[in-house]
C-alpha cells in the first residue's frame with residue numbers, strides 16, 4: 001500500500017460545519033477505505049441528538065448492513081433488553097460503531113463477520129470523532145475490545161477493567177464492557193445468564209453516572 005493510501009481517512013468526506021444529518025449524508029458516500037466495496041451501505045450512528053449515553057460497537061453486522069441502521073440484529077435486540085434491565089431507555093442513547101461498513105467473509109451462503117484492521121479503524125475514525133463532538137454524551141460506553149481499545153487506548157483490557165468509570169478526554173465519563181454478541185456465543189444457558197447479568201451491571205454504572213447531577217438537586 002502506498003503511503004498516500006495509508007494517510008487517507010474519512011476526514012476528507014466530512015462537510016464543513018457538520019451536523020449529524022450532514023455527516024450521515026456525507027458518510028453514505030465515503031470511500032476512504034476498502035470496506036465500502038464489500039459492505040452494502042454505510043451504517044451511520046443513530047439515536048438522540050443530545051443523548052446522555054453514547055454506545056459504541058465495533059462495526060455493523062449482517063442485518064445492520066442490510067437495514068442501514070446500527071444494532072438492529074440479534075446483538076442489538078440483546079442490547080435493548082440489557083439497556084431496559086439497566087434502567088436505560090434506548091431513546092435516550094446514541095448508538096454507533098467504530099467502523100461504519102460491514103466487513104465479512106463468505107461461508108457458504110452466509111456472510112461471516114470479519115474483524116476490521118487498524119488501517120480501516122483509523123480511516124473511519126473521523127466519523128466517530130465528529131459524532132462524539134456533536135452529541136457530547138455524558139458517558140461513553142465502549143462495547144467490546146475493538147471499541148475500548150480504539151477509544152480508551154491500546155493497552156485497555158476489557159476483562160480487567162470492565163464496568164469501571166475511567167477518565168477520558170472524549171467525555172465526562174467513559175467505561176467499557178463486553179460486546180453483546182459475545183453473550184450470544186456463550187457455550188451454555190448458565191454462562192449466558194451469568195454474563196448477561198454482568199453486562200447489565202456494567203450498563204447500570206453508566207446509568208448511575210448520568211444520574212449523578214440530578215441527585216445533587218435533592
Ligand code: URA
Pocket residue numbers: 057058059060061064069070071072073075076097181
Ligand atoms: N455489532 C456491532 O458492533 N455493531 C452493530 O451495529 C451490530 C452488531
Ligand code: SF4
Pocket residue numbers: 009010027030031032033034035036042099100101120123124125
Ligand atoms: Fe468510509 Fe468507514 Fe466505510 Fe471505510 S468503513 S469506507 S472509512 S465509512
